[in-house]
Amino acid sequence: MTKRGRSWRDRRRKAKQKEEGVLPASLMSRDDNVELMRWLRKNGFQETHLVLTDFPDTGRGVMATRNLKAGDCIVSLPENLLITTATVVNSHLGQFIKNWKPPLTPKQVLSLYLIAEKSRGKDSFWYPYLQTLPTSYTTPSYFSTAEVDALPPAVREATLQHRRVLQGSYKSLKASLHTLEPLFPDWKAVFTFKSYRWAWATVYTRSVYKRGPGWEFLDPSDPDVYALAPFLDMLNHSPSVQTDTDFNVNSKCYEVKTETACRKYSQVFINYDPYDNVRLLMEYGFVIPHNPHSVVTFTVDDLVACLAADRNDMSTSKNLLQKKRELLSQENLTEDLSCSAEGLSWRLQTALQVLCMDHDSICNWWIVLGQTSQNPDLWSAARLVAQRLISKKLEQHCSITQIAEKVLDPGSSLIGVFILMLLREDLHILEHSLKDLKSQTDDSIDK
Numbered sequence: 219m220t221k222r223g224r225s226w227r228d229r230r231r232k233a234k235q236k237e238e239g240v241l242p243a244s245l246m247s248r249d250d251n252v253e254l255m256r257w258l259r260k261n262g263f264q265e266t267h268l269v270l271t272d273f274p275d276t277g278r279g280v281m282a283t284r285n286l287k288a289g290d291c292i293v294s295l296p297e298n299l300l301i302t303t304a305t306v307v308n309s310h311l312g313q314f315i316k317n318w319k320p321p322l323t324p325k326q327v328l329s330l331y332l333i334a335e336k337s338r339g340k341d342s343f344w345y346p347y348l349q350t351l352p353t354s355y356t357t358p359s360y361f362s363t364a365e366v367d368a369l370p371p372a373v374r375e376a377t378l379q380h381r382r383v384l385q386g387s388y389k390s391l392k393a394s395l396h397t398l399e400p401l402f403p404d405w406k407a408v409f410t411f412k413s414y415r416w417a418w419a420t421v422y423t424r425s426v427y428k429r430g431p432g433w434e435f436l437d438p439s440d441p442d443v444y445a446l447a448p449f450l451d452m453l454n455h456s457p458s459v460q461t462d463t464d465f466n467v468n469s470k471c472y473e474v475k476t477e478t479a480c481r482k483y484s485q486v487f488i489n490y491d492p493y494d495n496v497r498l499l500m501e502y503g504f505v506i507p508h509n510p511h512s513v514v515t516f517t518v519d520d521l522v523a524c525l526a527a528d529r530n531d532m533s534t535s536k537n538l539l540q541k542k543r544e545l546l547s548q549e550n551l552t553e554d555l556s557c558s559a560e561g562l563s564w565r566l567q568t569a570l571q572v573l574c575m576d577h578d579s580i581c582n583w584w585i586v587l588g589q590t591s592q593n594p595d596l597w598s599a600a601r602l603v604a605q606r607l608i609s610k611k612l613e614q615h616c617s618i619t620q621i622a623e624k625v626l627d628p629g630s631s632l633i634g635v636f637i638l639m640l641l642r643e644d645l646h647i648l649e650h651s652l653k654d655l656k657s658q659t660d661d662s663i664d665k
């Protein structure tokens with residue numbers, strides 16, 4: 219029998235709880251959470267009707283203890299409980315940050331501060347908060363080699379880029395870490411790449427938007443808009459809710475208002491933004507099943523390759539093709555060429571029709587800006603190319619998914635679960651889009 223890890227057993231238990239309709243487990247009796255709530259209240263956090271809870275499908279989140287209606291302010295966190303660049307500048311680290319060479323970005327400042335405060339243990343004001351933070355994450359810098367290899371090429375590239383940014387960020391600040399020696403005699407052991415990776419992921423996955431004062435000594439290439447917000451950062455994301463989260467300059471509190479009612483004993487979500495699953499995986503380390511914002515994207519080269527597959531197609535002559543490529547980039551039709559559970563995006567349909575035009579009709583290329591029904595012949599040619607495009611992508615995706623299913627063990631890694639979920643969602647989108655195109659073709663033959 220294969221040995222199953224703790225995360226597998228946890229998920230099994232949660233799945234069983236879900237099947238049995240058992241209430242999710244409250245986390246409020248855990249010492250660290252009791253301490254967190256006590257600390258928050260002592261520092262001006264207003265009582266909420268929310269409790270920390272372990273949910274079967276999302277892990278730790280927040281549950282409503284009464285019905286919440288649209289317009290309710292569900293969290294109000296005073297400014298003194300936010301960690302921003304101002305917190306760091308006004309701390310014992312401030313003078314070091316001001317003199318850092320090369321200048322630090324706001325994300326680097328917050329990451330350094332998190333590591334510094336964590337290393338102070340109970341002496342840190344933030345200790346009750348820091349001890350409730352995850353000790354590791356499921357963002358790209360935590361993917362194993364097998365997990366990176368299992369990704370589709372575009373997502374793999376985004377993962378590697380994410381890692382390069384993190385490594386570059388650590389490398390650039392490393393040169394001046396020794397200046398912290400007066401505060402941290404063991405700075406080499408404290409500010410390691412591993413601790414930086416953790417702090418960086420904490421800032422990435424848990425910050426809310428709050429515009430800072432624009433410190434002249436910070437690198438302006440990264441905007442100063444991040445704030446770590448204890449308790450508020452326990453709220454999970456759902457694409458189907460609407461929330462209004464912002465700093466209220468009158469009350470001097472960071473507030474979350476829900477625009478979506480929530481029933482007592484249900485999980486309270488906020489909406490991070492209308493992100494697709496790739497972006498959620500890259501930035502937050504999770505994916506949403508049936509995410510309405512998920513898309514499979516194509517490049518112009520993908521489209522052209524399918525056009526060229528039809529050797530009789532006059533629309534592929536070299537000069538004409540070049541002209542069409544220029545047209546697409548001039549009209550900003552080279553990006554967001556995608557399909558979703560709703561079918562082909564307007565941009566993909568339009569780009570395909572442009573590519574299917576012949577010499578004579580290309581002068582009037584703008585006719586494709588209307589409905590596809592206005593150019594039935596052109597659209598039926600474009601639809602055939604679209605079918606080839608999607609069949610090809612589906613074939614590639616099937617083999618990527620089959621390999622991933624063999625090499626990834628969702629029983630022992632949550633990252634594996636998310637990667638497989640991402641791949642299967644993409645398969646579903648492609649299958650659905652292909653079916654839709656085929657039935658459109660059948661309908662047009664029947665007419």
Ligand SMILES: C[S@@+](CC[C@H](N)C(=O)[O-])C[C@H]1O[C@@H](n2cnc3c(N)ncnc32)[C@H](O)[C@@H]1O
Pocket residue numbers: 275276277278279352356423424451452453454455456501502503504505506
């Ligand atoms: C701001 S934190 C939310 C609280 C977090 N679940 C915790 O226990 O600390 C954001 C992280 O929560 C997780 N998360 C948020 N929404 C999720 C969802 N709908 N499903 C699964 N994980 C989610 C992801 O790991 C994400 O990086």
